[in-house]
Amino acid sequence: MASLTDSHFALFDLPQTFAVDPQQLDSAYRTVQAQVHPDRFAAAGDAQRRLAMQWATRTNEAYQTLRDPLKRARYMLSLRGIDVGAENNTAMEPAFLMQQMEWRENIEDAAGAKNIGALEALLDELREEERVRFTKLEALLDSNSDQAASEAVRQLMFIERVATEIGAQIERLEHA
Known part of the structure; x- marks a missing residue:
């Protein structure tokens, strides 16, 4: 053992x-x-x-x-001496920052309109984005592109938080 x-x-x-x-x-x-x-x-x-x-x-x-794929990725990076630094490293590529802003606006608009269907569609979009990004993350980890993998993990952590927020909004609207 x-x-x-x-x-x-x-x-x-x-x-x-x-x-x-x-x-x-x-x-x-x-x-x-x-x-x-x-x-x-x-x-x-x-x-x-x-x-x-x-x-x-x-x-x-x-x-x-x-x-858990996200925890597994963070753990693999930690084994390689890489701290994802999600708590204090919020630097991300500009295209992803713009996407974040768009997602946030869409959540706010859908929640304000009490449009559960729009929130569910956005959640589906995030899950697909997550799936694609996990595939890329696997390639980055397998090729030892640790810094790029670290950024990918931070992005996936953000997507996970947004998906959780959308889920909470849907639940709130369903029980209102």
Whole structure:
């Protein structure tokens, strides 16, 4: 078994690539979880129970990271020493900044008009944009274009936030 300090990929014996087979990840997670689940160590001493809890926590965190493409991309970049810096690095290409402004205006207009259909169409547009950008991100990560991948991650984080806002607007309008 891997050590507590090994990468998430090593923990599940997976190749360190952006493309992760979900079934393979799920299977590896269940295998590791079965080995380290705290219930297996209920009769063990305190030290073994604590260690089992650490392993179970580590396993869950690794699984949650690898199953989410955006978290997986951030994690892969962190393994390469790249801090996405989403909290303090908001510099993005001008075309994307213009697209952000357009999306925001469209959300505001649709929400003001209480047009759920327009919000749903915008959400569909964002999901398609996200799909295309994840494909590009995979190519960037696989070619070790880390700085470009870092910017792509920041852009995807923004798209995810906007999609969440649209979802909240739709829910608010549906329950108004």
